[in-house]
Amino acid sequence: MSVLKKIEAKLEIMAPGDREIGQYIVDNPDQMLRLSTAALAAEIGRSQSSVVKFSQKLGYGSYQELKLAVSEAKSQEWQVPAGMIHGSIEVGDSYLVILRKLIGSKLLSMQQTVAANNEQDIGKALEMLNRARRIHLAGVGASSLVARDFSYKLMKLGRNVLHDSDSHVQMANVSTLGPDDVLFALSYSGASIETLRIAELARKRGTTVVAVTGLHDNPLSRVADIRLHTIADEERARSSSITARDAQLTLTDLLFILLVQKQPDANEYVHNSEVAVSVLKADRSS
Amino acid sequence: MSVLKKIEAKLEIMAPGDREIGQYIVDNPDQMLRLSTAALAAEIGRSQSSVVKFSQKLGYGSYQELKLAVSEAKSQEWQVPAGMIHGSIEVGDSYLVILRKLIGSKLLSMQQTVAANNEQDIGKALEMLNRARRIHLAGVGASSLVARDFSYKLMKLGRNVLHDSDSHVQMANVSTLGPDDVLFALSYSGASIETLRIAELARKRGTTVVAVTGLHDNPLSRVADIRLHTIADEERARSSSITARDAQLTLTDLLFILLVQKQPDANEYVHNSEVAVSVLKADRSS
DNA sequence: TCACAGCCGGAATAATTTATTCCTTTGCTT
DNA sequence: AAGCAAAGGAATAAATTATTCCGGCTGTGA
Missing domain, CATH: 3.40.50.10490 (Glucose-6-phosphate isomerase like protein; domain 1)
Known part of the structure; x- marks a missing residue:
């Protein structure tokens, strides 16, 4: 299962601090990949150690491993061929747009x-x-x-x-x-x-x-x-x-x-x- | 262009030490992602600093950035453009191949x-x-x-x-x-x-x-x-x-x-x- | 042949990042 | 109310990464 999905699913049952961290990662996986534990912690106003602990609670041996998993997850989601749209279908959409969104x-x-x-x-x-x-x-x-x-x-x-x-x-x-x-x-x-x-x-x-x-x-x-x-x-x-x-x-x-x-x-x-x-x-x- | 391709292309004009490092990365991108600079250096019998310098010579600000690039490149190889395999499903196919063919x-x-x-x-x-x-x-x-x-x-x-x-x-x-x-x-x-x-x-x-x-x-x-x-x-x-x-x-x-x-x-x-x-x-x- | 410039590459070390320990707080259970 | 467990931060230890420095090798020009 993709890490992002896993985090998202566990979000509710997490402690408030961990939830904030998880939310940030789910929302900004790209940024997260470039941030150190301390930088990520600063970004959301928590301690650096919390970020490390967060990684460990998810079952990853280290923060780096979490990063790797996120990077992999992100790449899996990108597999939707170009041209596919997966926004919601709106009332004004044209026939073609509906087709694409449906299949997407x-x-x-x-x-x-x-x-x-x-x-x-x-x-x-x-x-x-x-x-x-x-x-x-x-x-x-x-x-x-x-x-x-x-x-x-x-x-x-x-x-x-x-x-x-x-x-x-x-x-x-x-x-x-x-x-x-x-x-x-x-x-x-x-x-x-x-x-x-x-x-x-x-x-x-x-x-x-x-x-x-x-x-x-x-x-x-x-x-x-x-x-x-x-x-x-x-x-x-x-x-x-x-x-x-x-x-x-x-x-x-x-x-x-x-x-x-x-x-x-x-x-x-x-x-x-x-x-x-x-x-x-x-x-x-x- | 994917980092791996880039490295491969430059391999010939690199100094012997760098070539060894590059070759290793091209051959084992998966392992590389889990190794620290020191561990990678040990793996091929070179110094840790050489690995760092290698990253910098390729234009990446840090070893971590190189890792990210490699991870991304690896995932790109996965998504066969236009994505899918349309062949029929054969008895010997691996789990992953079956998945792709099915969705394809x-x-x-x-x-x-x-x-x-x-x-x-x-x-x-x-x-x-x-x-x-x-x-x-x-x-x-x-x-x-x-x-x-x-x-x-x-x-x-x-x-x-x-x-x-x-x-x-x-x-x-x-x-x-x-x-x-x-x-x-x-x-x-x-x-x-x-x-x-x-x-x-x-x-x-x-x-x-x-x-x-x-x-x-x-x-x-x-x-x-x-x-x-x-x-x-x-x-x-x-x-x-x-x-x-x-x-x-x-x-x-x-x-x-x-x-x-x-x-x-x-x-x-x-x-x-x-x-x-x-x-x-x-x-x-x- | 002899400087000498340039670079390759490793050792040492500095800087940064990550992991652990320890401690306080808080909320829950008994 | 005491005891306990979990959360979370500060301090610190450990590791990883980056930089500096230096010796050695090579090609060049006097």
């Missing part, structure tokens, strides 16, 4: 989402999904659509998958899960009460819980065994539900592809399922 | 999709959707998920929308449509027999049919009044269903945003619907 913010959320999850966590989730006897997918509203999309893909690989858009049915299904199963729960806010209850129940039954939520602290994430994250354009109200969904899809697509890589006979499964569907399509007589 | 092909399909539809056609579709008494969304399989996603968004705007994932129910619904209504039909192949039949029936009843299909000639497109197109990465079998869905979503998202632009009270509707949902979320007692 979609791209941004996809990139930030893959950056927000490190390979280890993805790997753990993958391992769980791969070994699971059954996979239950939980999610309501828009997340339910993502869950269903993912369930179709998993079925193509011959996995045992459960999902229903009705949360009561989901709850009933969960009550049949056991320790060999996995619950994959999606909720951007991490606060959807139905999904949360389902995750809690699964946890109680010894089922491994993989949660896909936003980066902020949230109840669903707290009950999970494995935490994955999606990043959406929260500020831009008008596109937020779009990018939150895109972020979830990016993550589930990634998991699907990685599963395919792991499964030697995946192509055969996928191929067979596609043949089966195309038989349906070709059947013009029905 | 998603981006490509989004860009090609918006390019494949001219503003006039989009405008006509928009006009139809805007005026429609009722909007029926048709689609099966993965397209049904896109249809449902779109239906949620339209409902947020207070529109009259019909969609059911069961094609028989869709068919039944269509038989209640009239000339003031619009059928919005999604099918990448344009050959899904259920969706096609639904479109034909709608046509017969005088309902305007908007079809969203691939660019190839196809039956669904032929019966439609307004044709919109999605472009997916067909060659790449493994990601085709992913990009086809992304393309459809890009198009429906675009239509949604344009509808919002047209509807003066849209924000209020969207806001109200979001408030309603958040009330559900906050209700921890259920």
Whole structure:
């Protein structure tokens, strides 16, 4: 995960002094890279030692390491191709501007989402999904659509998958899960009460819980065994539900592809399922 | 020009000592970033001061600045200009390569999709959707998920929308449509027999049919009044269903945003619907 | 061949930056 | 109210970086 995101996420739970430092870094990563601890401290009116301690609390061995991480993070964000705009979409915008902004913010959320999850966590989730006897997918509203999309893909690989858009049915299904199963729960806010209850129940039954939520602290994430994250354009109200969904899809697509890589006979499964569907399509007589 | 290139170019005309330092940096930029002047000097058996002087000779005020430049240069190499790799995903690919290819092909399909539809056609579709008494969304399989996603968004705007994932129910619904209504039909192949039949029936009843299909000639497109197109990465079998869905979503998202632009009270509707949902979320007692 | 100017490069040292220690304050718990 | 833990700053230690100084080597011109 990018340091800047990490700092931003932790900002709320930091001590006031650390928050000021973190805020400054998030707001001015460029300046920060050129400042010494003392200079940075002076900039925001705190002591030099606080800056050093801040770096250490974040898990970096030294201030220099923090700088390196910031520099790397900054470069990752720059990957948006030139011409992309990710401002919010305004009423007066022309067709072309809207197009660019839409694609720009979609791209941004996809990139930030893959950056927000490190390979280890993805790997753990993958391992769980791969070994699971059954996979239950939980999610309501828009997340339910993502869950269903993912369930179709998993079925193509011959996995045992459960999902229903009705949360009561989901709850009933969960009550049949056991320790060999996995619950994959999606909720951007991490606060959807139905999904949360389902995750809690699964946890109680010894089922491994993989949660896909936003980066902020949230109840669903707290009950999970494995935490994955999606990043959406929260500020831009008008596109937020779009990018939150895109972020979830990016993550589930990634998991699907990685599963395919792991499964030697995946192509055969996928191929067979596609043949089966195309038989349906070709059947013009029905 | 990137520092590394610059160093490489000057390597020949440098004094032997400087050349050694430069070579090391070019060869191991990653290590260099974590080494102090003294450590770097020790690594190649030279004096610490030589390293400092090396930085200065290159025009950087300090060793730290050189480090920053190297870090930046390294990150630039990462972002393959225009950014992405569009190759298909292979079994041996590393995690990072998969990430890039996935996002690359998603981006490509989004860009090609918006390019494949001219503003006039989009405008006509928009006009139809805007005026429609009722909007029926048709689609099966993965397209049904896109249809449902779109239906949620339209409902947020207070529109009259019909969609059911069961094609028989869709068919039944269509038989209640009239000339003031619009059928919005999604099918990448344009050959899904259920969706096609639904479109034909709608046509017969005088309902305007908007079809969203691939660019190839196809039956669904032929019966439609307004044709919109999605472009997916067909060659790449493994990601085709992913990009086809992304393309459809890009198009429906675009239509949604344009509808919002047209509807003066849209924000209020969207806001109200979001408030309603958040009330559900906050209700921890259920 | 013999100054001598120029530079390369290292040792020593100065200056700066970073890390640690220690101590006071503050707010919370018991 | 006493005890405790965390926050945060001052002082100081440790490290890193920058500068100075000096010996040695090389090419040049008398």
